Amino acid sequence: MNAAEETLIVTQARDWHVRQLGGLTPAEADALRDWLDASAAHAAAFEQVGALWSDLGWDEILNAKALDRAAARERRAVRGGGGIRSWLQAVLRPRGLLAAGGAGLLAAALALAVFFTLPGDPLVTGPGAGQTQVYQTAIGEIREVELADGSRVTLGGRTAIRVDFGRDARAVRLVAGGDALFEVARDESRPFTVQAGTLSATVLGTVFEVNRSSGTTAVGVVEGRVRVQGQGGGDAVLQAGDRIVAEAGAPWQREQMQPDQAARWMQTRLAYRDTPLSDIVADVNRYHAGGVRLGSADLGALRVTSSFRIDQLETALSGIALSHGLELVRTGDGGFVIRRPGTAE
Template sequence: MKSDSEKVSDAEARSWVLYFASGESAPEKEQAFAAWLAASPDHGAAFERARRLWDAIADADGVEDILTDQNNIKPFQPHRGMSRRLLLGGGLAASLVCTAGIGLLALQPAPPEAILLSTARGEIKTFTLSDGSEITLGGDSQVRGELTARARNLQLASGNAYFDIARDEGRPLTVDTGSVLVRVLGTRFDIKKRTGQVSVSVDSGHVRVMADAAARDLRAGDRIVSTAALRLGSVEPFDAEKELSWRSGRLSFVDAPLRDIVADLNQYSDRPVRLAPGAPADLRLTLSFSIQQIGQVLAGLDSAYPIDVRESDTEIVISEGL
């Protein structure tokens, strides 16, 4: 049994069918029709049902009375100038397209909008999506996906990204990293994807993070790290000023392992940075520097810590020092 709202939608749809079949064309009515369609996804389905009904019974006597709502819910009263020839000739689809300029085309869902954003090594760039959302990518990063009328689905293929998402209650946004799924309606958050690890930091609003059967709800100031060994770690606070400083070209690390520092350096270094076998990958460091200072920082690490940094024309290799 149909709900009251469905009955109303069907009645309004039948009214619109008769309006377009009348041959009238008024800009304000066309705008009202477009607004009615946009008001609910149920309206398009109701109109399509009414259109099919018209096609099936257009040559029946008293078709106007059949389609006019019997419950007097916004019924359309046939115009005096409405002719049976117009009602029957060419079908409703042709009438809609020719006399109203919108018709069935307005009912077709907009095609998915493909998203492909990427940056080169050393590049930081902000992209604006059609819904008003902004995505800032770190060096050597890529986001792809699509926007549809009902959903916004993205994948962080590599690197890191800061998402400033326009709120849309009817169109949630998801970001898939391959191991972690992040779902929001509209907020600001950061995702870093490294080998075997994904971190999600929330700058504003509310974010749901999911991995396998586990899920965590994060709010502003919360951060979570997912690893292969521990799918979702515990929610912890983070320093937004340091964690998000990469957007202005500054890398900051607090008690971070050397392997994570090297991973981030590789997004900005003009030559690949590699940890040699036996290098102290777990050495924990606290550093803050501009991406233009990578060479100086590596030279400083060589002199201050038990590591050896060797450079060639093609790469930078960090190994255990003497």
């Protein structure tokens, strides 16, 4: 067997392994068995790829079954607690964050030097004090603020929101990419609207999550109902457990989620299913000071299914790179580069 044939078999083994992690259909499972039976070299390569993946020591590979198992564990952990505030406290507490008006600063654990303000104080106040305010977090910071109407917003790392409250409406805009969990105080005379990317979500009083990366915006409902509208004319009413994912230039995808799967970033866990690598890099860079870069722009289009904690970052990125035939390189400033083997930035 020559080098080209060996490379082809390893590539096929890697592809089959990644597909298996995401869950095989019966037809795909039959095709995998046929491929393994066709050659001892196939079986050996598949075994080697699986062994290397296992050696990476991941806590969780995100696929449909893994999500279900994780959700079941988390539901058991918070079962019997008193409603949404108990759930929020449960997901915040494991990381030592403060659930009631506190500033949970992960930067200390990550040895980051960042600036932050006292809980509830906006970093910027526009004209008309009490009407327009901007709240933002630093890299690695998770912070909860209470708004003037009694609503609460938990912001993920490097997230900024602009809050405009008037007599007839309450408006919030995610200024750039970021993560935010909203617990909206009910006020039937003033709808509460969040604008993020191409989506807007309107409620009277409920709990929902908004995530925005460079090319993707998502809205997931934890409790109550949310009306989601898009600039292109899309319109949907989401119930608890519904999630809308909008990628630039693509139709909306409507998904089901367990409400207690929301806001995993509050535990510094990031979870993705069939997500562009560029979005994952953007998210990681809100929680990791060193940052992650791509060796070439086209790598951002690669689709990734994964779940990891920020403290597992290097292991997780190694696995992602491996699954796509790439390599992970540590940089001198504590960051990482994902690139094709043998290339330089």
